[in-house]
Amino acid sequence: MAVFTAVSPEQAQHIATALSLGSVTELQGITGGIENTNYFLTCKPQTDAGDTHEQTYVLTLFERLSSTELPFYLKLMQHLAINGIAVPCPKANDKGDILHTVAGKPAAVVNKLAGRSQLEPQSAHCAALGETLAHMHLAAQSFETTQPNLRGLTWWNDTAPVVLPHLQQAQAQLLLQELALQNHTGASSAYAALPRGPVHADLFRDNVMFEGDRLTGIFDFYFAGVDAWLFDLCVCLNDWAIHLDTGEWDLPRAQALVTAYERVRPLTAAERKLLNPMLRAAGLRFWISRLWDFYLPREANMLNPHDPDHFERILRARVAKPLFLSTLAQQGIEVMPA
Numbered sequence: 001m002a003v004f005t006a007v008s009p010e011q012a013q014h015i016a017t018a019l020s021l022g023s024v025t026e027l028q029g030i031t032g033g034i035e036n037t038n039y040f041l042t043c044k045p046q047t048d049a050g051d052t053h054e055q056t057y058v059l060t061l062f063e064r065l066s067s068t069e070l071p072f073y074l075k076l077m078q079h080l081a082i083n084g085i086a087v088p089c090p091k092a093n094d095k096g097d098i099l100h101t102v103a104g105k106p107a108a109v110v111n112k113l114a115g116r117s118q119l120e121p122q123s124a125h126c127a128a129l130g131e132t133l134a135h136m137h138l139a140a141q142s143f144e145t146t147q148p149n150l151r152g153l154t155w156w157n158d159t160a161p162v163v164l165p166h167l168q169q170a171q172a173q174l175l176l177q178e179l180a181l182q183n184h185t186g187a188s189s190a191y192a193a194l195p196r197g198p199v200h201a202d203l204f205r206d207n208v209m210f211e212g213d214r215l216t217g218i219f220d221f222y223f224a225g226v227d228a229w230l231f232d233l234c235v236c237l238n239d240w241a242i243h244l245d246t247g248e249w250d251l252p253r254a255q256a257l258v259t260a261y262e263r264v265r266p267l268t269a270a271e272r273k274l275l276n277p278m279l280r281a282a283g284l285r286f287w288i289s290r291l292w293d294f295y296l297p298r299e300a301n302m303l304n305p306h307d308p309d310h311f312e313r314i315l316r317a318r319v320a321k322p323l324f325l326s327t328l329a330q331q332g333i334e335v336m337p338a
Helices: 009-018 069-081 124-139 155-165 169-185 228-238 253-264 270-272 275-295 308-320 327-331
Strands: 023-029 036-044 055-061 101-103 106-113 196-199 208-211 214-219 225-228
Touching: 009 023, 009 036, 009 101, 036 275, 069 106, 106 208, 124 196, 124 208, 124 214, 124 228, 124 253, 155 275, 169 270, 169 275, 169 308, 196 228, 214 327, 225 228, 228 253, 228 275, 270 275
Parallel strands: none
Antiparallel strands: 023 036, 036 055, 055 106, 101 106, 196 225, 208 214
16 A cells, blocks of 8 residues: 555545544555555544544545446445455445545545454464455355456566566566466466456455454455456465565465365366466566566655565466475365365
8 A cells, every 4th residue: 555645634524524434533644555545544423322432444545446447346345245255345425336536536435454464474364364265256256247357467468568678688588488378378278267256366465454363354455356266366375375585385374275265165177277377377467567566666655666576586486396285285284185
């Protein structure tokens, strides 16, 4: 999250009033991301019951996404929340609208989730994530609105030529090699057989909240789209189940995540076949996007672009050492048989 657009106290109060949230007592910019403007919006409700307990929300101003794209993300969050998945639910005005305008930008307000991000996850946290991810995929099957993953293969092909001039020869060779693999995989019958539906597509450690080992919520759905469920799982594995300094696997954590996922939704034969190409796809996607953000940054009041070298290490690690479900089974907890 970041702050690209300044929001005045008057503008904050205007949206709070429109959503019947009460009087704004604090507006605090949020750092940490690179796509949208985000604030913590704290309000004191004014009710007939005399409830004056302050509540905090997240106000997001969308800097790149358009008003035609945004209903997919917001309605997906609303759908998941209604179906019992722990996600923030967009606040509606008295007309039922969940997409608003603040400071001339499309905007949304959601409830702030309880807990905190677990940036050093253990196996218990990975298991909780895997279980919730599988339930989320199944719950999203009944979501009727469709929109492709806008940071999928088409975007990789379009963006690669923009970042290539900034790379050293070995890096450029890796990027082109992996892009060729993904274009080949994407055109295959095996890829077409992958189960798919709405996915989060950005489910990193800092987008999940915990209280102890209990997962309290998933947020930041603004890269969601219809894609292979396996891709979503691989994005998680590439972040939650690795050693951050090397990109190498932490096998007990990987095993915990996959096992918990499969207890809810067993992987298909097609998914097992393409596990490693999709792990490489997840690494490539975030390497390209972080190269793009790093070398072509936007101006912002509060912006901390991520280091693209991190995902280069992850991608090289996925190429060098594939992950096998049989290896995970040896970690001591049974996984679904291949």
